[in-house]
Structure formats: structure tokens, C-alpha cells
Amino acid sequence: MHTLDASERKKLEGRSLVIGMWGNLFMGGAGVMAAILSNSNAILVDGLFSLIGFTAALLGRNVSRNVDAGPDRLRPIGYAADEAIFTTFRALSLLGLLLFAMCSAVMNIYNYATGHPPEPLIFEPLIVYFIVIGLTCFLLWWVHHRSWSKTGRNSDVLRLEAKAAAFDGVITAAAGLGILGILLLQDTALGVITPVGDSIIVLLLCLTAVTQYYKDFMSGLGELAGVTAGPEHIAKVRRAIRKILSKDGGRLVDLSILKLGRSFHVSIYYDPMRALDAQEFDKLTLDLEHELVTVMPLVEVVVLPTQYGRRWPDDVNPRKNPRTHQ
Structure with missing residues (x-):
């Protein structure tokens, strides 16, 4: 199987996001138009969901261009955080839309219960809408999922866009079945x-989605807050560096791993047990990074020579034991 290089992965990801951008714009416009013609709040929510998807794909394309750029004068630790920022606020925008839709639905139900019925649904424009938009959602999901798989399943941008396209399709299908059910129930006891x-x-669709997007939001927020990466990533790093550090002869004191989107920042607290000059230390760091890049395509490695771990012990910690000057 042909392995894509970095430029090919970026090109494929960019193409997928462009398709998603225009696909969501089409679905958003169609949803708003169908909602106006049919008096359906469910379809309006579907259209607004797609319009947010258009904006997200536009921003996500810019993020994907720079996410693997190295440090420079403007961004001394690189651009990896942009992907975590994108996924966090993408999930937050979707949560906001869901909460707005839920509040609107509750108000409509309340108004109906107090004697103010909504405009009756017009079913004719909805048949074409459900067929065309359902197929479009499936196509977008397939494009994003295929690109995500071919680029190594590392892109949180593509992962979230594929999930959003799938959920948009579920909303469309469920709304179509629900509205069909409404049509069939008109002359029954549930009319x-x-x-x-x-x-x-x-209301029911939004309740099912809130939990998932809340998890995505908290996951992105955790990355931005510097929460330690998951145990599977820690185990992967430990296995990868064990042979090199064992051969070097030093002692691994501590290890911390931060995840930012598809990128990882690995800090290795290492006691070499001997004197090392700068050239030897650079070689050790590069050897570790070459080993880790085989299991984490985007990784930055920092080796810190120390006899302590990620924090000073209390007896030497300057914040706990400040020196007094005469």
C-alpha cells in the first residue's frame, strides 16, 4: 500500500474540507429554504447545522494548512494548538445550536399548550429535501472518513467533520421519519x-446529541488546559523510548505527554548518570524523536537533564522555600 507523505496528506485533507465547505453551504441554503416553504422547525435546525458546518470547514482548512508547521518567531512552540482550539470551539458552536434548538422547541410546545398553535406543516417540499440532503450527508461523511483513514487517522479536524456529517444525516433521516409519522398520526388518537x-x-434529536458534543468540547478544552494525554499514548511512548534510553545507560526519571489535536509534545525527564556535551545531548534527543515519529507522526520531543521529575521537591521548591536576602 502506498504511504502518503506529508504534502500528500495535507493536499488530501484540504480537498476533503473544500468539498465539505461547499456541501454544507448547499445543504444550509436548502434547509433554510425548505423550512420557509414547509413551516418546519426541524428542517430549520438541520439547515443551521449545515451553515455552521460551512463556516467550520472554511476555518478548518486554514488550520490544516499550518498545523504541522514548526516553531517560529511568532509561535515559539508551533501551531499545533490551533487544531485543539478549532475542535473545542467547533463542538461549542454545535452545543450552542443544540441548546438554541431545544429552547425554541420547548417554547413552541409551551405556546401550543397555552392555546397558540404553530403554523401547520406543508409536506410537499420536504420529500425532495430529505432525499437530496440525506444523500449529500452520506457523501460528505464518506469523503471525510475516507480522507481521515488515508491520512493516518490523526486529524481531529477530519474526524469531527466526519462525525458532524454523520449526525447531520441522522438528523435529516430522523426528521423525515418523524414528520412522516406526524402525517400518519393526524387521524388517530395521537393527532x-x-x-x-x-x-x-x-427536542429528542438534540437531547441525544448534547452528550456527544459535550464530550468533544471537554476533550478539546482538556488539551488546551494541558491535561495529560491518555494512558494509551503514554504506553506507546514508553515502549518506543525504552530501547534507546536503556542503550544510553541513563535513568528515566519522569515522562509527560501533552496532546494538541494530532500533535504530541513529549517531555522526557532524564538523568544521564554521566556528563554529556551539547552534541551528545542533541543526538540523544534526535534519536528519540526519530523513534517516536514512527508511532506519532507529529511529535516534538524535549529531553530535560534532571535528577527530579516534573516539579521540584518541597524541600528545594523556591515557591515553598524562598531565599531571604540580607
């Missing part, structure tokens, strides 16, 4: 709820 049936559908 009393059909005037607010699409508001009930919106």
Missing part, C-alpha cells in the same frame, strides 16, 4: 400532538 410534532422531534 393532538401533530401540530408540535416536529418540535418534539427536534
Whole structure:
């Protein structure tokens, strides 16, 4: 199997995001138009979801261009944090939309219960909408998922866009089935709820999605806050560096790993047990980075010579034992 290099991965990711950008713009416009023609709040939420997807794909494309750029004068630790910022606020924007839709649905149900029924649904424009938008969502999911897989499954941008496309498709399908159900229930004992049936559908769909996007938001926020990477990443790093450090003859004092999007920052606290000059130390760092890049394509390694770990012991910690000057 042909392995894509960095430029090919970036090109494929960019192409996927461009397709997603225009696909979401088309679905957003179609959703708003169909909502106006049909008086459906469920379809309006679907269209707004797609318009947010258009903005996200536009921003995500810019993020993907710079995410693997190295440190420079403007960004001394590189641009990896941009992907974590993007995924965090992408999830937050989706949460905001879901909460808005839930509040709107609750208000519609309340107004109906107090004697103010909404405009009746017009079903004819919805049939074409559900077919076309459902197929478009599936196509976008397939494009993003395929690109994510071919680029090594490291891009949080593509992962979240694929998930969003899949959920948009689920919303569309569920709204279509729900509105069909409303049509079939009109002449039954449950016909009393059909005037607010699409508001009930919106409420149920949003409740099922809030938990997932809240998890995505908290995950991105944790990366920005500097929370330690997951245990599977720590185990992967330990296995990769064990042979090199054992051969060097020193002692691994501590290890910390931060994840920012698809990038990892690995700090190795190391006691070499002997004197090392700068050239030897650079060679050790590069050997470790060459080993780690085989399991983490985007990784920055910092080796800190120390007999302590990631924090000073209390007896020498300057914050706990400040020196007094005469």
C-alpha cells in the first residue's frame, strides 16, 4: 500500500474540507429554504447545522494548512494548538445550536399548550429535501472518513467533520421519519400532538446529541488546559523510548505527554548518570524523536537533564522555600 507523505496528506485533507465547505453551504441554503416553504422547525435546525458546518470547514482548512508547521518567531512552540482550539470551539458552536434548538422547541410546545398553535406543516417540499440532503450527508461523511483513514487517522479536524456529517444525516433521516409519522398520526388518537410534532422531534434529536458534543468540547478544552494525554499514548511512548534510553545507560526519571489535536509534545525527564556535551545531548534527543515519529507522526520531543521529575521537591521548591536576602 502506498504511504502518503506529508504534502500528500495535507493536499488530501484540504480537498476533503473544500468539498465539505461547499456541501454544507448547499445543504444550509436548502434547509433554510425548505423550512420557509414547509413551516418546519426541524428542517430549520438541520439547515443551521449545515451553515455552521460551512463556516467550520472554511476555518478548518486554514488550520490544516499550518498545523504541522514548526516553531517560529511568532509561535515559539508551533501551531499545533490551533487544531485543539478549532475542535473545542467547533463542538461549542454545535452545543450552542443544540441548546438554541431545544429552547425554541420547548417554547413552541409551551405556546401550543397555552392555546397558540404553530403554523401547520406543508409536506410537499420536504420529500425532495430529505432525499437530496440525506444523500449529500452520506457523501460528505464518506469523503471525510475516507480522507481521515488515508491520512493516518490523526486529524481531529477530519474526524469531527466526519462525525458532524454523520449526525447531520441522522438528523435529516430522523426528521423525515418523524414528520412522516406526524402525517400518519393526524387521524388517530395521537393527532393532538401533530401540530408540535416536529418540535418534539427536534427536542429528542438534540437531547441525544448534547452528550456527544459535550464530550468533544471537554476533550478539546482538556488539551488546551494541558491535561495529560491518555494512558494509551503514554504506553506507546514508553515502549518506543525504552530501547534507546536503556542503550544510553541513563535513568528515566519522569515522562509527560501533552496532546494538541494530532500533535504530541513529549517531555522526557532524564538523568544521564554521566556528563554529556551539547552534541551528545542533541543526538540523544534526535534519536528519540526519530523513534517516536514512527508511532506519532507529529511529535516534538524535549529531553530535560534532571535528577527530579516534573516539579521540584518541597524541600528545594523556591515557591515553598524562598531565599531571604540580607
